[in-house]
Amino acid sequence: MRQLMRQLMRRILCLGLFLVLLMVGMASLAEEGQSADFFLTQLIAQEEGYGNIDYPMGAVSVGDVLYILTDKALHTWRRGMEQPEKLLTFPQMELDGQEEDARSLQLETTPDPIAEMGEMLRHYSSKLFTDGKRLLALRMEQGEIWQVTDEAGALAPRMETALDFSAFRNQEGDFGYPDIKDIELLEGHLYLVAVNYEKSDTPILYRWEIATGKVGQELACQIVSMAPYREGKFLCILVDQTAWEDNEAPQARLAVLDPKTDAFEERFPLGSYNCIGLVYNPENDTAYFMEDSLAYSLPGVVQPAKKSAYFINRTWENLGCGLLQGGWYYQCSSDGVSVRQLDMPGVENGALTIYGVYGNPAHLAFSTRYPQIPTALMNEYYDSLEAFANAIVSGQDAADVLQLYSSGAPIRQLIDKGYAMDLSGNADIMAAVEGMYPALVDSYRRDGKVFGLPLNIYASSIGYNKSALQELGLTREDLPTTWIELMDFIANWQEDYGEDNPGVHLMDNMGVKDSLLDSLMESYAAYSLKTWGRIDFDTPLFHKLMTAYDAIDGDQFPQPQGEEEEEFWNAKHLLTLYAGYTDLQYSMRQDEWYMTPLPLPLDEGLELVIAASGEVMIINPRTTRPEQALLYVANAARNYDKRSSLITLFPGNNDPVPNQSFEEDLASWEKTLARIRKQLETASPEERPDLLDSEKYMSELISKAENYRWDVWAESIAWYREAIAPYLYLVGQTPLNTWKQGKENELYSLMQQYKEGAIPLERFIREIAGRVRMMELENQ
Numbered sequence: 001m002r003q004l005m006r007q008l009m010r011r012i013l014c015l016g017l018f019l020v021l022l023m024v025g026m027a028s029l030a031e032e033g034q035s036a037d038f039f040l041t042q043l044i045a046q047e048e049g050y051g052n053i054d055y056p057m058g059a060v061s062v063g064d065v066l067y068i069l070t071d072k073a074l075h076t077w078r079r080g081m082e083q084p085e086k087l088l089t090f091p092q093m094e095l096d097g098q099e100e101d102a103r104s105l106q107l108e109t110t111p112d113p114i115a116e117m118g119e120m121l122r123h124y125s126s127k128l129f130t131d132g133k134r135l136l137a138l139r140m141e142q143g144e145i146w147q148v149t150d151e152a153g154a155l156a157p158r159m160e161t162a163l164d165f166s167a168f169r170n171q172e173g174d175f176g177y178p179d180i181k182d183i184e185l186l187e188g189h190l191y192l193v194a195v196n197y198e199k200s201d202t203p204i205l206y207r208w209e210i211a212t213g214k215v216g217q218e219l220a221c222q223i224v225s226m227a228p229y230r231e232g233k234f235l236c237i238l239v240d241q242t243a244w245e246d247n248e249a250p251q252a253r254l255a256v257l258d259p260k261t262d263a264f265e266e267r268f269p270l271g272s273y274n275c276i277g278l279v280y281n282p283e284n285d286t287a288y289f290m291e292d293s294l295a296y297s298l299p300g301v302v303q304p305a306k307k308s309a310y311f312i313n314r315t316w317e318n319l320g321c322g323l324l325q326g327g328w329y330y331q332c333s334s335d336g337v338s339v340r341q342l343d344m345p346g347v348e349n350g351a352l353t354i355y356g357v358y359g360n361p362a363h364l365a366f367s368t369r370y371p372q373i374p375t376a377l378m379n380e381y382y383d384s385l386e387a388f389a390n391a392i393v394s395g396q397d398a399a400d401v402l403q404l405y406s407s408g409a410p411i412r413q414l415i416d417k418g419y420a421m422d423l424s425g426n427a428d429i430m431a432a433v434e435g436m437y438p439a440l441v442d443s444y445r446r447d448g449k450v451f452g453l454p455l456n457i458y459a460s461s462i463g464y465n466k467s468a469l470q471e472l473g474l475t476r477e478d479l480p481t482t483w484i485e486l487m488d489f490i491a492n493w494q495e496d497y498g499e500d501n502p503g504v505h506l507m508d509n510m511g512v513k514d515s516l517l518d519s520l521m522e523s524y525a526a527y528s529l530k531t532w533g534r535i536d537f538d539t540p541l542f543h544k545l546m547t548a549y550d551a552i553d554g555d556q557f558p559q560p561q562g563e564e565e566e567e568f569w570n571a572k573h574l575l576t577l578y579a580g581y582t583d584l585q586y587s588m589r590q591d592e593w594y595m596t597p598l599p600l601p602l603d604e605g606l607e608l609v610i611a612a613s614g615e616v617m618i619i620n621p622r623t624t625r626p627e628q629a630l631l632y633v634a635n636a637a638r639n640y641d642k643r644s645s646l647i648t649l650f651p652g653n654n655d656p657v658p659n660q661s662f663e664e665d666l667a668s669w670e671k672t673l674a675r676i677r678k679q680l681e682t683a684s685p686e687e688r689p690d691l692l693d694s695e696k697y698m699s700e701l702i703s704k705a706e707n708y709r710w711d712v713w714a715e716s717i718a719w720y721r722e723a724i725a726p727y728l729y730l731v732g733q734t735p736l737n738t739w740k741q742g743k744e745n746e747l748y749s750l751m752q753q754y755k756e757g758a759i760p761l762e763r764f765i766r767e768i769a770g771r772v773r774m775m776e777l778e779n780q
Contacts, residue, residue, distance in 0.1 A: 035371045037312060038077070038084055039070060040336035043368070046361040046641055049711075051661020059320030059332035060128040060135060065153060066330055067135050068337055069128055074121055074148070077339075079326065087155055090118040117148065117157035125175075128320070129183040138183060138190075140165070141175045145190070145210070163190065163208045164215040170198055181318060186228050189216070191259070193223045201241075207259065219262050225278040225289070225318060226257070233258050235287055235301070237270060237278050249273055254287075254298075268303050271296075274314070274379060277321025277331065288329060288342065290315040293377045295329050295340065307347045309340035310374035312367035313359040335359050344374065351376040352628045355391065356403035356615075362455075362639035366632055373628050383738060385410045385417070392419050392620045400623040401632050403455065406443075406730055407613040407737045411452065414618065415444065420451040421619035426630050429453055432637035436649045443730050444616060452616040453633055456645040459612040459728055461519060462486065463579020463595035468504045468572040472497055483520065483602045487548040490516070494556040506557065508573035508595075513554035514755050519577045520549060521751075525736055526611035527602055530729045534776060535736070537769035545602060550761045581610060581724050584716045585643045585657075599723060612728040643711050651721065657712040666705050673698040735775045746771055 039054050054070035061067070068075040068084055075084035117137075120126050125140040128148070135148040143165030150156040168176045178194035181203060185191075192206045205219040222238040229235040234257040243250035252275035254267040270289070277290040280301070287298040289305075293314045296305040313335045315321060320332035330339045351374035357363050358377070367375060378399060382388050388409065391399045404411055414420055423429045433441055433450050444452030464479060480486040493506050509515050524542060528535045536542075560568040572592070579595040601608040617636055619629045640646040647653050659665075676695050683691050731737075735747055747768060754764040 035341070036077070036079075036339040037364075037368055038068065038075075038337045040364045040368070042335060042359065042361045043364040046639075046643075049660025051659075051664055056319060056332050056334060056337050057124060058128045059322075059330055059337055060130050061322055061324045061330060062130050062133065062135055062149070062153070064325040066324055066337075066339065067128060067148075068332070069121060071122065071124075074118075076153075079324075079328070087149075088114065088118055088121070090122040091115060113157045114155065117146065117155075120146065121148075125177055127180055127183055129185065131185050136160075138192075140168070140177070140180075143213075161210055161213055163210075163213045167206065167215065167218070168196060181224055182226050184226055184228060184234070185210075186234070186259070187232055189259070191226070191234070193221070193226060217262075221264075223257075224252070225276050225321075227278045227280045227287070229256060229280050230282070232260070235278055235280050236264070237275050237289060238264070238266070239273050239275070252291075254301075267301070270305070272379065274316070276315050276318050279322045279329075281323055288323065290321055290331060292379045293375070295331075295342065297342065308342045309344050309347065310351045310376055311338050311340055312364060312375065313338065314377055314379070336364070347374070350397070352625050352632060353378060353397065353400045354403070354632070355380070355382075355399040355401070356405070357401075361641065362636045365639045366635040369635065370631065373631070375632075383408055383733075385413050388414055389417075389419060393622060398620060398622065400620050400625050400629045401617060402620065403615055403617050404452075405613065405615055406732050408733065410733050411616060411618070412443065412732055415446060415451045418621065419618075421621040421623070421626070421629075422449045422451060423453060423619065423630075423633065424449045426634055428634035428637045429630075432640075435652055437651055437725060437728075440614070440649060440728070440730060443732065444618075452618045453637055454649060455615040455617055455636060456641075457582050457612055457614040457648050457728060457730075459581040459610050459724070460578050460583075461523065461581065461610065462598045462600055463576045464598050465572060465574055465576075465593070465595055467592035468574040471504055471572065472501055472574065479598060480600065482604055482606075483523065483545060483600050484548050484604070486600060487516075487520075487545075487552060491548075491552045498556070503571060505568060505571050505573045506575060508576045508578075510557070510559050510568070512557040513549075513552055515577055516552070517549060517751065517755065520545060521736060522611050522731070523609070524602060525734055526729045526731050527606070527609040529731060529734075530609050531607075535734060535772050537765060537772060541602065541606075542769075543765060546761055546765060582612070582644070582648045582720070582728075584647060584712045584720055597724070599727065608727045609729050610724065610727045611731050614730055647712060647717055648720065648725070651725070654714070654717050654721070656710050656714040656717065659708055659711050662705075662709050665708065666702070669698060669702050669705070673702060735772050 039056050041053050041055060044053050054072050056068065056070055058069040059066060064078055066077045066084075067087075068077060072090060073086045074088040074090075076087050077084040120139050121128075121137060123141075127138045127140065129136050129138060133151045137146045137148050138144075139146060139159075143163040145160050145163065147156060147158050147160055168178055170176060176196055176198040178196045181193040181195070183190070183192055188210055190208045190210055192208075193203055194206060195201060195203050200220075202220050203223055205221050205223060207216040208214065209216065221236075222240050223236045224239045225237040226234045236255045236257050238253045238255050240250045250273045252270040252273060254270045256265045256267065257263070258265075271291040275289055275291045277295075278287065279289075280287045285300055287301050288308065289296055289298075290311070293311045294307060295309040295311065297308040298305055309329055311331050313331070313333060315331055315333055317333055319334065320330070322330060324330050324339060327342050328339055329342050330337065353376045354363070355378045363375070363377075366373075378391075380391070382391060388402070392402075404414075423433075430450065432453065436454060440454050440457060441450065444450055444454065464476075469475070469479070480489045490506065490512070497504070498506065506512060507515075524537075524545060525535050528537075528539075575598075576595045579597045581597050581599065599608055599610055617633050619626070619633060623629050640649065642653075643657050647657075673695065676691055676698060680688065680691050680695065750759075750764065750768055750771070753759045754761070759767075
């Protein structure tokens with residue numbers, strides 16, 4: 001007993017020392033300014049609501065100043081500043097009332113150059129770049145280059161030159177909005193790598209002579225990022241996107257382009273296809289680039305690439321990556337803006353490596369709370385026990401923390417075979433687990449110990465549309481109450497309702513019968529697992545269900561073609577297979593298109609079982625960073641989304657969630673309506689119809705404003721507690737949802753043969769039952 005107490009005290013002291021060192025490290029790093037993160041959209045949305053978000057649209061550095069463009073303002077930041085400062089706030093946008101989604105915007109024109117600059121930068125087709133001394137902007141639709149700041153950094157907007165941008169216009173003169181990969185200035189020319197989807201999916205290198213605005217010859221290429229290099233040439237990252245057509249992931253390569261001859265000199269492979277953000281520093285003859293969430297350096301522009309800095313987000317898009325004076329690298333994406341010191345101390349020692357995380361709010365909260373702990377986000381995907389085991393035991397690059405999707409990973413086997421750390425000793429993790437629905441945690445318990453932290457729960461299945469139901473003259477009581485009744489309802493749909501109601505379709509997908517089988521088998525598998533502990537298709541219940549399914553004539557639901565297809569999608573649909581059972585956000589805003597969940601037991605007298613999946617976080621028991629890994633998981637336990645998982649996982653959280661931007665939105669709607677009514681006073685006969693439509697739209701929006709007061713309503717939570725939560729069952733990975741090569745793929749082939757009528761029902765049941773039984777025996 002004394003020895004046990006000594007061990008316990010030693011662990012407490014070690015943990016205390018670790019936390020002290022952690023806090024000291026945080027303070028010192030904050031003083032040194034080793035990292036900075038701004039406009040983290042997912043984190044802000046979770047903490048403050050969507051109405052408070054500045055969405056990043058681009059970033060460019062000029063010397064030691066970082067300019068950050070968001071949808072609300074142009075900001076500046078230098079080292080030593082806690083937050084960016086606004087250099088230019090954009091004009092207030094007003095709804096025009098024309099679009100049903102209430103998101104279209106209308107701006108009043110103005111001769112004021114600063115106001116015009118604000119209007120221009122607010123538009124997503126405007127792109128920032130620099131000549132090394134000034135901040136410039138490319139006004140894409142007009143093909144204009146504007147000066148934004150002068151060489152002293154003062155706001156000094158003026159249009160400098162216009163370029164021939166006819167390549168981006170169609171025959172009617174409409175602008176095509178190309179996907180821009182990179183913009184560079186070199187020796188009096190503007191170079192633009194873009195994909196003009198109206199012409200081709202291939203990236204094109206466009207070039208203009210700035211003095212004349214004349215466009216040069218276009219060059220089809222594989223460039224995803226480029227940077228001015230030596231002797232008037234460019235360094236380029238090349239990625240052959242056509243490799244995807246052969247189901248192969250392309251590799252990035254480094255090359256040098258001579259724009260005078262359009263000749264590429266390929267140097268060496270660089271990394272995965274997700275390389276971007278190439279820059280070159282002539283002062284130290286070093287190139288830098290991003291791959292996933294890691295910045296690399298290439299001293300002397302030769303191999304090997306060296307780890308230089310860890311970022312908190314992957315770089316999926318090049319909204320702006322580059323060097324900031326003083327040895328810093330910035331990264332901008334729609335998820336946020338980050339700045340990191342290059343050649344971070346200890347970067348060669350690796351980072352806390354996370355599998356299955358893609359920059360979610362909890363991850364961002366961890367990185368901002370513990371900036372001294374570098375994290376690396378893995379880009380790999382695994383679905384087998386062997387693949388996960390290799391990722392866990394692969395040395396320095398092994399996954400330390402794994403966030404797993406229950407239907408896509410063998411979580412039960414990983415825990416049973418010792419590939420998950422016991423989390424029971426962490427107070428934060430256990431406090432979260434003990435507050436959850438026990439049934440949602442049981443899958444991750446063994447002998448009273450907890451080996452996984454549930455993060456969320458998902459479920460979707462049958463739902464109905466109230467508006468379509470009313471149009472048919474039916475009520476909720478007229479709908480099926482079991483799966484057996486549902487299939488009888490579908491079998492008789494055309495005769496009972498379809499012929500007399502051509503404006504209402506049965507389901508919101510075209511392949512009604514094929515899709516129904518997938519959903520039916522998923523629901524049956526959940527019931528089978530919960531009832532018998534295994535999936536057994538050789539039962540009287542499954543025979544009864546499949547007999548009812550087999551009676552449905554799929555030909556009564558023909559595949560719409562041409563104009564009929566557009567009509568199909570615009571029409572009302574009575575049923576869906578994809579109603580969100582755990583999606584409580586906005587669920588009370590039931591407009592005419594909303595699908596209300598309709599949970600059904602398989603047959604009369606049977607327990608309702610709702611097939612569910614979820615995400616769980618586990619720790620590699622062989623991790624060399626156990627304290628950091630526990631901090632990471634404990635941080636997740638403190639950062640559940642208050643609009644979803646904090647409610648769906650925890651029965652004690654029943655407070656409604658207000659819409660943080662409601663008052664601001666309502667004031668904007670009322671202002672817009674007042675403007676429209678004022679315009680109607682002097683409108684011409686030609687203008688009045690559109691203005692009257694806008695007035696009607698805005699009036700109806702304001703009359704229904706209370707529908708937008710809450711993100712999650714108290715009524716939604718109460719309904720979930722009573723009608724959904726008690727019946728959720730975590731299915732996990734099964735032969736039915738593992739579509740990899742091998743025997744599992746035989747099930748897919750078997751289902752296709754039955755759907756196509758190649759094999760009869762009894763043979764299908766016999767063969768699928770036998771194959772699933774064999775697979776489960778092999779996996780035990």
